[in-house]
Amino acid sequence: MIVPVSLLIGSVSLDLLACYCVKRSKGFQKVIWGLAGLLAIISAFVLLSFVVRDIPLGIAYSVWGGMGVLGTVLLDRMLFNSRLGRQGMIGVACIVAGIVAMQL
Amino acid sequence: MYYWFMLALAVVAEVVSTxxxxxxxxxxxxxxxxxxxxxxxxxxxxxSRAVVHIPLAVSxxxxxxxxxxxxxxxGVVLFGEYLSLGEMFAIALMLVGLLLVTFDKGKKADADEAFPVVQANKHKPAQVARMQVKPAHRSTLGEVAL
Structure with a gap:
């Protein structure tokens, strides 16, 4: 269980890096950032492909997506100091509950 | 219409790639x-093309x-995977959480964009109405979150 989980975390980190790069590229106007973003998202998917070797696709992808959203919320809070409203907090709770429920 | 077509293509491409x-x-x-x-x-x-005209939260x-x-x-149809009822429930829960978080941020992220309002009026009038209330725009990572 340790290996897929750490791969998943690595993949989510690369996904967040890709988001940041694409944001910097401003809709692919700055090509270097756009290409860096593409490279990061492809690496993220390569890591994810090792995860789906022994975890069903639907589960792996939903946990990956959920962790991506959590990471984005966390980074936004730390880097850009943007906070979620009550609705967003309920959403975060739902995602965490979903990931925990997956482990049971 | 072009932007919705792009969004549909993005979804299809994502599924094919997975x-x-x-x-x-x-x-x-x-x-x-x-x-x-x-x-x-x-x-x-x-x-990235689609979000030019469709509000980011919606897209x-x-x-x-x-x-x-x-x-x-x-996964179930093509690869014969088995999802238990509990796993389906967990996926649904994460989906709900994802929607809640996305639309929470969208209010701030798209607040100062004038033109998506015209687009969005047809589809999500309630969302747009709330967007207008909060004018403070702050550029965040959530805007391009995948």
């Missing part, structure tokens, strides 16, 4: 990885939500 990913992991690495890399790049690009929710749903089905 299926390619699973295919690469299970049977044919080279072909699978090729499809995966090509399709995820295209999906990324199409999505992200459709992209990720529909993608998650279709990929779950693809």
């Amino acid at each position: 299926v390619g990913m699973k295919y690469a992991a299970t049977s044919s690495p080279i072909f699978g990885y090729l499809v995966m890399a090509l399709m995820i790049s295209f999906s990324f690009y199409a999505f 992200y929710a459709i992209w990720e939500g529909l993608g998650l749903f279709l990929i779950g089905i693809a």
